[in-house]
Amino acid sequence: MNTEVLYDFTKTATLDGWYTVNDDVMGGRSTCSFEIDPQGNAVFQGQVSLENNGGFSSVHYRFPAIETTGYNFLSLRVKGDGKRYQVRIKNWADDYYSYIAYFSTNGDWQDIKVPLRDMYPSFRGRTLDMPNFAGGKIEEFALLIGNKKEEAFRLTIDKIELLKE
Template sequence: MSTKIILYQFDKDSPKTDWRIVDDVVMGGKSSGNFYINNAGNGVFEGFVSLENNGGFSSVRYRKTFQIQSQKIIRIQLKGDGCKYQFRVKANSNDRHSYIGEFQTSGEWEIIEIELTKMYPAFRGRTLSIPNFDKDQIEELAFLIGNKKEQGFHLEIKSIQLL
């Protein structure tokens, strides 16, 4: 039986500076994301995705190294807004590509589970022809929204675990 690893547990004392926003403005786009800790102690990623100037995404990222032993599943407790999101990991924070697991939110509190081996590699929206996630560590966690449409978004996150 594998041991549970808490990748991030939000609470009222969580420093919002642990997480950083990366929007399409790095490529000339106009999307705007924001991240904060709300009164309930949850992390909130919200903003607006714009398609202006070939934009179309907003993300929030957290860097810390976690060793994977026998864990196989990412479990996230969250409340979305009905939008589709990506949860992303990098095995090495210097990698250009990420491994992606997509999920649809329901507008209610829910548990999302993503199998590590089903997380596919991609770079700038293109799937790469290398194997799915098969590494022994994670150095970066991220949430991204980029559904090829202009939209507001609001994602509230309570915890991220590795099972």
């Protein structure tokens, strides 16, 4: 199986290119952080609030364009908290929409495989009348939690890759 590593977190990894976005951009009150833990994994954690029409927290990673032709899956090695998360990619970082898919966590380490062809276009929670992800290239990866309820969350991330199968 051939892979293209988007990010492999280690104790010495920097978080250059990573940034958080919460619903406070729209007046909400959700908060989050993104940092490397002592084991060398990334930890995305915080509190989702529904106050002031809020309801989401996210972490984004922008990088030079990566060719996706021939890759079939986005693969994540994560340890979650039993909650549902959204994975997002963009062909171009400046696109207004993302291609998204959901995954659920179970409290243990999991290898999540998301078929790229199943990622569908969405903007502000609405599915767009456009084709699903068709390959080409990507310049942005993101994780988001927004389950329409107030909740604390914690997602530990080891590695993010593209897979050929």
